[in-house]
Amino acid sequence: MHRTDLIAIGELAARTGVAVSAIRFYEAKGLVEALRTRGGQRRFLRADIRRVSFILIAQQLGLSLEEIAAELARLPAGRTPNGADWTRISTGLRVRIDGQIAALECTRELLDNCIGCGCLSLKKCGLYNCGDKAAQRGAGPRYVLGDRAAEIAEVG
Amino acid sequence: MHRTDLIAIGELAARTGVAVSAIRFYEAKGLVEALRTRGGQRRFLRADIRRVSFILIAQQLGLSLEEIAAELARLPAGRTPNGADWTRISTGLRVRIDGQIAALECTRELLDNCIGCGCLSLKKCGLYNCGDKAAQRGAGPRYVLGDRAAEIAEVG
DNA sequence: ATGAAAGCTCAAGTCAGGTAGAGGTCAAGC
DNA sequence: GCTTGACCTCTACCTGACTTGAGCTTTCAT
Numbered sequence: 215m216h217r218t219d220l221i222a223i224g225e226l227a228a229r230t231g232v233a234v235s236a237i238r239f240y241e242a243k244g245l246v247e248a249l250r251t252r253g254g255q256r257r258f259l260r261a262d263i264r265r266v267s268f269i270l271i272a273q274q275l276g277l278s279l280e281e282i283a284a285e286l287a288r289l290p291a292g293r294t295p296n297g298a299d300w301t302r303i304s305t306g307l308r309v310r311i312d313g314q315i316a317a318l319e320c321t322r323e324l325l326d327n328c329i330g331c332g333c334l335s336l337k338k339c340g341l342y343n344c345g346d347k348a349a350q351r352g353a354g355p356r357y358v359l360g361d362r363a364a365e366i367a368e369v370g
Numbered sequence: 371m372h373r374t375d376l377i378a379i380g381e382l383a384a385r386t387g388v389a390v391s392a393i394r395f396y397e398a399k400g401l402v403e404a405l406r407t408r409g410g411q412r413r414f415l416r417a418d419i420r421r422v423s424f425i426l427i428a429q430q431l432g433l434s435l436e437e438i439a440a441e442l443a444r445l446p447a448g449r450t451p452n453g454a455d456w457t458r459i460s461t462g463l464r465v466r467i468d469g470q471i472a473a474l475e476c477t478r479e480l481l482d483n484c485i486g487c488g489c490l491s492l493k494k495c496g497l498y499n500c501g502d503k504a505a506q507r508g509a510g511p512r513y514v515l516g517d518r519a520a521e522i523a524e525v526g
Numbered sequence: 527a528t529g530a531a532a533g534c535t536c537a538a539g540t541c542a543g544g545t546a547g548a549g550g551t552c553a554a555g556c
Numbered sequence: 557g558c559t560t561g562a563c564c565t566c567t568a569c570c571t572g573a574c575t576t577g578a579g580c581t582t583t584c585a586t
Binding site: 222254255256 | 531532533534535
């Protein structure tokens with residue numbers, strides 16, 4: 215149990231459910247780091263299983279890999295992160311969840327008003343202004359969506 | 371007010387805040403339909419402003435264009451959709467919002483447990499099983515995320 | 527000592543949801 | 557009738573998050 219602390223990429227993949235190719239991709243993006251054997255193969259720390267788990271959870275909450283990298287950067291340097299470290303960093307996610315819920319509740323309320331009149335008037339409803347959060351959720355090419363919709367004319 | 375019922379693509383763009391290129395893209399995807407002038411220019415119905423507005427709102431809730439197309443397909447054929455039609459179709463979105471909120475609340479609760487122990491153990495937490503909704507939110511290449519994470523081993 | 531399984535790099539492809547630009551046409555007001 | 561701005565098609569490109577494949581090497585159990 216002293217040298218098995220290092221695991222191969224395949225095992226990390228199996229333990230986290232992430233594809234091997236994805237782990238290499240994460241490494242390229244700086245989300246995880248690997249030691250190398252003399253032969254050039256990657257060897258990860260057991261602690262990296264938690265790290266990858268965190269990536270998955272954060273992704274589900276809509277963080278981009280870049281944002282996740284920023285969060286992970288706050289883990290202690292040099293030392294292997296422990297339970298308390300993960301607790302601290304995960305607490306940030308909770309705040310994000312709260313924000314998302316609030317935005318959705320706002321959207322729901324506005325939609326209810328809209329359902330009442332069937333208008334779908336962007337101006338009246340303000341359906342677009344419910345938290346930038348709501349707009350940003352969902353990766354992909356939606357960068358603009360939040361900004362765009364602020365002052366849109368009324369429905370003809 | 372009888373022939374101005376038809377609007378050019380630029381006006382539809384201006385009224386909805388969507389780029390002209392995006393409207394053409396939506397047409398290509400079958401989300402909107404256009405009549406054509408003899409010269410080949412697109413002419414939209416005023417009612418299409420509502421249609422595009424619906425697309426925007428649904429997008430914010432995380433529906434893909436394909437899903438939105440499916441929703442829109444339920445609008446009355448032949449007849450121009452009226453307020454009641456939009457009310458009916460928008461009500462579907464409300465259900466979706468409720469589901470998203472529930473999934474987030476579940477995730478939050480599980481995360482709270484996790485924060486308690488700092489484990490990030492996917493098996494123990496079940497953080498991934500909180501509503502397939504939560505997993506699918508966020509378009510882009512995440513198709514797999516929901517399926518993948520079901521039976522993942524415990525953290526070493 | 528060897529052979530299969532797992533790993534390596536690097537370039538290219540995929541998918542969603544678009545944008546940008548080239549090169550040419552239409553419509554409307556003067 | 558002409559000009560100018562809006563419109564047309566088509567191809568190519570963009571981002572994010574990966575996957576796929578080719579061609580080659582390392583590791584490990586026997």
